[in-house]
Amino acid sequence: MTIQELDKTQESASREPIGGIPTDDLDITAPGKIRVIKRNGKVVPFEEDKIKVAVTKAFLANESGNAAASERIHRKVEEITADVQEIFKRRMPSGGTLHIEEIQDQVELQLMRNEEYVVARKYILYREERALERTKDAPQETNIDAPNISVTKKDGSQVPLDINRLASVVNHACDGLEDVSADSILEESIKNLYDGVSVSDMKSSLVMSARTKVEQEPNYSYVTARILLDELRSEALSFLDIAEESSHPEMQEYYPKAFQAYIEKGIELQMLDPILKDFDLNKLGNAIDHDRDYQFTYLGLQTLYDRYFIHYQDTRYELPQIFFMRVAMGLAVEEDNREDRAIEFYKLLSSFDYMSSTPTLFNSGTLRPQLSSCYLTTIPDDLDGIFGAMKDNALLSKWAGGLGNDWSPVRALGSYIKGTNGKSQGVVPFLKVANDTAVAVNQGGKRKGAMCAYLETWHLDIEEFLDLRKNTGDDRRRTHDMNTANWVPDLFMKRVELGANWTLFSPGEAPDLHDLTGLAFEKRYEEYEALAAEGKMDQHKTIPAKDLWRKMLTMLFETGHPWITFKDSCNLRSPQQHIGVIHSSNLCTEITLNTSNDEIAVCNLGSVNLPQHMKDGTLDQEKVKRTVTTALRMLDNVIDINYYSVDTAKNSNLKHRPVGMGLMGFQDALYMQNAPYCSDAAIEFADQSMEVISYYAIHASSELAKERGTYPSYEGSLWSQGIFPKDSIDILEKNRGSEFIKVDRSETLDWDKLKAKVKKDGMRNSNVMAIAPTATISNITGVTQSIEPTYQNLYVKSNLSGEFTIVNPHLVRKLKALNLWDDVMINDLKYFEGSLSEISRIPDDIKKLFSTAFEVEPQYIVESASRRQKWIDQAQSLNLYIGNANGKKLDLTYRMAWYSGLKTTYYLRSIAATTTEKSTINQGSLNAVSAQAEPTPEVPHELGAPAPVPEACSLDDPDCEACQ
Known part of the structure; x- marks a missing residue:
């Protein structure tokens, strides 16, 4: 079309009625105001910003974004927008109403008049693409017979069931996904509808109908999430007064509006920090990518909705991409170029390449930004200190902090109390109070209070400590809700290996053992043993080290605690x-950080999503570098932004600035390489992937030190001496003895180069790596x-958001390729509780690749952890899985963990407490969680008498505070 033809078209259009209604009759505004009729018939104010955004996109599609080009683009956009406005003001000086297509035609005309022909073409193509999206979004007709019923809206009014609207929602949800059927979801959903059904129940019926099909096809998890999104959009957009409902394509337009309305509403309701309004909200709103809403599985989206989205009176008015932008803004508030940083952080989070920890997601950008994950405290040996620590625990737990308490300084049962001339009740009664505090003060009403008590193995109360989680005995000396862990010195493990005795002391008489490590601890401990032998110690007890070790393993097996x-x-x-x-x-x-009476250690966590960094079956190191560099900046920002409810925590965090960069999806990354967990390839990948993350995390911290300065306590640290995590193995070996340690020392990257950089620029953070559970x-x-092997290939996951069918999508793809995925296979998987081992028609290599956690030999879990540990300056949450556990297996596994240089272990998973229901898929119902447990293996005599074993902590137990 020529300019002259377009001119005539525009002149004619300005006089013609729109939709059969003369434009003069639609002038519902004050004189001089122009309104716009949208394609859905709504009349809205004219917004010049929308013209600017559309024209800018057309220019950017044709030109680079350098400074010169940006200046020219800005100038031309302003000119063209002003020309368009002037034309309509001249035509309608008293105001009036335009159709949106008329405005877009005029934009095209002005681009051509300005001889921007290439850009005009881009703009025309953009309009065509949007038109195609609208065609897809148009209500889609279905051949399914709909019942003649009414649907009750929120205001109580009733309207006929619009089956085509439902079909549109489901068809959008299925778009682009293989092996899913929209009609089957609709047919199943309609069976559950009745006359007068509420809109909410109708949408829930769609969700339920889709989720029951997940066990047949994993892609139905994405379908279910997308159907749920429709409900979420309706809830949030209605509350924000943007729209009653919206399709996915329309969110490209609605997200920026909803974002600004959300910020204003959140500040008004005193839920968001008013500083967020100082950001350039237009820029941030336009950076939101609505298509990233389609990345969620049902479990992921439902979890966000239930536990993370900000809500008011049970109405969630935060949408997924707004949620990620809110978190990003909260982490960027103190950056100089905060909009650009917020967009950088948003892109990283919303892409799922990296995810911040739960407290950061909960609280970033709010009035109380408690963003840190973990707090470690030492409990002093006096009443003021003990109950002061209880108060600190309550305050930290209130704002979603997980707690680790060191109770070793507290004197043992029967110790002399000078002030009262009495005797102490020991550490256990205070642990009971701490347990009840954790229950009473949950984490902001969002998850249960979570606490772990640690006690050193030489403490005289250690045997009572081991019994804390038993279901028998005096309940006043039990802590059923609190986690417990043994803090084991190397000397004890050596005594177990050598079959020697072990002596228990009260901290009141041997206080310095608490602060001694390695050879210094051994020397002083032996001095106390000599004093005890001479009768110069009032409280002590000598027992065979192996007997105590047996009891430690027996209690771990029986109760899941204490961890080692x-x-x-x-x-x-x-x-x-x-x-x-x-x-x-x-x-x-x-987390492994220093604590004292004056310092509560704090750590801030986040995890790299390993599968997102795989490219053609190998790790994309350049992408890892980009992700880790941005993520470490986010973690470092937490330290300065964080809300500290306890001053000693703030002092410690600002002094040392520790962070914990971890990873998740390790098993998925192995599947992408066709590498079984129980293989040398998996061990090598554990080594390689952690080395790369470690290298670039240290590099990023050093870069931040160059920009922002080193952390205050840097001088004298191992970093300042050029001793990196792998090098510190030598220190451990020197103190422990070479015969008691076996750790691979290989490396592949240029560590000398990085050491030279750190020597020059320093480190911003005292600690940079830790692998959290990422549940x-x-x-x-x-x-x-995290680093977990697959629990089961088909099972029901039960957590605080409900029950979810989980099927291994990697397995399904493999079996489909072999033409083995069918109803019979699904039923077999259910019957054998997600294990392939008994299904004869599956090839052995597939069985090995998809071995479940209890089929992986513990040696592979431990060796993979050992390879990671050499690169990590903190530790890793390492669950140990032992199928058909017995005393000998436990003994060998935990001694292997010590020999392999591991710093910590986490849960012992010795039996499966969650199983899939053995039912046929034709029932069409979501599998229920069964509390069925495997027969309990007996503990051999050499590690203690056989004992009944309660269910171990399930991976997905909603009452397991540590897993949430």
């Missing part, structure tokens, strides 16, 4: 050993947890 963690590995490999002592780990055993954030991103 290694004091000297944590301390002798700590970068901060020049300035303090690590007295415990945290709630999930991955919930891996649900959000739809990958396997």
Whole structure:
């Protein structure tokens, strides 16, 4: 079309009625105001910003974004927008109403008049693409017979059931996904509808109909999430007064509006920090990518909706991409170029390449930004200190912090109390109070209070400590809700190996053992043993080390507690050993930081999504570098932005600035390489992937030090001495003895170059790596947890958001390729509880690749962890899976963990407490969680008498505070 022809078309259009109605009759505004009729018939104010955005996109599609081009584009966009406005003002000086197509035609005309022919073409193509999207979004007719019923809207009014609207929602949800059927979902859903059904129940019926099909085809998880999105959009957009409902394509337009309305509403309701309004909200709103809503699985989206989205009176008015932008803004508030940084952070989070920890997701951008994950405290041996620590625990737990308490300084049962001339009740009664505090003060009403108590193995109360989680005995000396862990020195493990005795002391008489490690601990401990032998110690008890070790393993097997963690590995490999002592780990055993009466250690966590960094079956190191560099900046920002409810925590965090970069989806990454977990290839990948993450995390921290300065306690640290995590193995070996350690020392990257950089620029953070369990954030991103092997290939996951059928999509793809995925296979998987081992028609190589957690030999789990540990300056949450567990297996596995240089272990998974219901898929119902447990293997005599074993903590037990 020529310019002259377009001119005539425009002149004619300005006089013609729109939709059969003269434009003059639609002038519902004050004089001089122009309104726009949208394609759906709504009349809205004219917004010049929309013209600017559309024209800018057309220019950017044709030109680079350098400074000169940006200046020209800005100038031309302003000119063209002004010309368009002037034309309509001249035609309608008293105001009037235009159709949106008329405005877009005029934009095309002005581009051509300005001789921007290439850009005009881009704009025309853009309009055609949007028209095609609208065609897809148009209500789609279906041949399915709909019942003649009414639907009750929120205001109580009733309207006939619009089956085509439902068909449109389901068809959009299925778009682009293989092996899913929209009609089957509609047919199943209609069976559950009745006359007068509420809109909410009608949408829930769609969700339920889709989710029951997940076991047949994993892609139905995405379908279910997309149907749920329709409900979420309606809830949020209605509350924000944007629209009653919206399709996915329309969210490209609605997200920027909803984002600005959300910020204003959140500040008005005193839920968001008013500083968020100081951002350029237009720029941030336009950076939102609505298509990223389609990445969610059902479990991921439902988890966000139930537990993460900000709500008011049970109405969630936060949408997924707004949620990620809110978190990103909260982490960028103190950046100089905060809009650009917020967009950078948003892109990283919303792409699922990296995910911040739960407290950061909960609280970033809010009035109380408590963003840190873990707090470690040492409990002093006096009443003021003990109950002061209880108060600190309550305050930290209130704002979603997980707690690790070191109780070793508290004197033992029967110790002399000078002030009252009485005797102490020991540490156990105080642990009971701490347990009840964790129950009473949950984490902001969002998850249960979570706490772990640590006690050193030489403490005289250690035997009572081992019994804390038993279901028998005096309930006043039991802690049924609190996690417990042994803090084991190397000397004890050596005594077990050598068959020697072990002596227990009260901290009141041997207080310095608490702060000693390695050879210094051994020397002083032997001095106390000599004093005890001479009768110069009032309280002590000598027992065979193996007997205590047996009881430790027996209680771990029976109750799941106490976990076994290694004091000297944590301390002798700590970068901060020049300035303090690590007295415990945290709630999930991955944090190893110094604590004292004056310092509560704090750590901020986040995890790299490993499968997102795989390219053609190998790790994309350049992408890892980009992700880790941005992620570490986000973690470092947490330290300064964080809300500290306890001053000692703030002082410690600002002094040392520790962070914990971890990973998740390790098992998925193995599937992408066709590498079984129980293979040398998996061990090598554990080594390689952690080395790369470690290298670039240290590099990123050093870069931040160059920009922002080193952390205050840097001088004297192992970093400052050029001793990196792998090098610290030598320190451990020197203190422990070479015969008691076996760790691979190989490396592939240029570590000398990085050491030279750190020597020059320093480090911003005392600690940079720790692998957390990622139980919930891996649900959000739809990958396997942390470094865990696959639990089962088909099972029902039960957590605080409900029950979800989980089927291994990697397995389904493999079996489809072999033409083995059918109803019979699904039923077989259910019957054999997600295991392939008994299904004869599956090839052996596939069985090995998809071995479940209890089919993986513990040696592979331990060796993979050992390879990672050499690169990590903190620790890793390492669950140990032992099928058909017995005393000998436990003994060998935990001694292997010590020999392999591990710092900590986490849960012992010895039996499966969650199983899939053995039913046929034709029932069409979601599998229920069965509490069926396997027969309990007996503990051999050499490790204690056989005992009944309650169910171990399930991976997905909604009452398991550590897993949430």
